[in-house]
């Protein structure tokens with residue numbers, strides 16, 4: 001068996017030469033993800049099967065350096081998308097609206113002459129930070145949006161996004177738990193999404209399994 005059961009697809013913003021849209025994904029984080037995938041064992045059910053996992057049985061992790069999602073994180077088994085949290089200095093904000101004008105997602109409004117970010121709409125791309133001429137808008141450290149269980153094929157589905165953004169260490173831990181779930185739970189004919197959304201199965205229960213958020 002030569003075909004790895006685990007696939008990493010990173011957008012070109014993750015590594016040099018990079019992409020002008022890319023947020024600064026820490027090099028050690030990308031290396032950590034690569035290392036996890038390279039060390040992950042063959043799922044137990046395949047170890048004695050005598051064939052490599054087929055394409056749809058393989059676990060695909062998509063790592064993207066911005067919300068544009070060029071490596072298709074929404075239809076990956078696990079999608080990790082870099083994002084920044086915004087900090088607004090209300091004292092320094094002049095209410096000029098330049099940040100709101102460049103936001104592709106309509107996530108900033110002027111309230112009483114000060115920029116206010118709608119955290120539900122904001123995808124953490126950071127475009128607005130560059131547009132602010134006063135320094136009132138700052139980006140926090142890079143974190144990751146996490147999407148689980150997406151897939152294409154006969155029954156396509158977008159991955160379910162966790163509400164919270166994960167710092168790099170937590171994102172690595174989540175990836176590790178996904179790989180553990182693959183190792184113990186993947187069987188021929190199943191996809192990772194079948195482990196994440198067991199309600200797809202007649203005997204399954206709704207909701208995310210407990211291992212996603214220990």
Ligand code: SF4
Pocket residue numbers: 011012013014019020021022023064065066067068069070071
């Ligand atoms: S996802 Fe963003 S950073 Fe990555 S290649 Fe696409 S535009 Fe560039």
Ligand code: SF4
Pocket residue numbers: 086102103104105106107108117121122123124125126127128129
């Ligand atoms: S980080 Fe991106 S999505 Fe969020 S408010 Fe700024 S421009 Fe809009």
Ligand code: SF4
Pocket residue numbers: 088092093094095096097098099100114115131132133134135136137
């Ligand atoms: S661009 Fe800066 S100064 Fe202007 S409204 Fe936005 S945060 Fe305030």
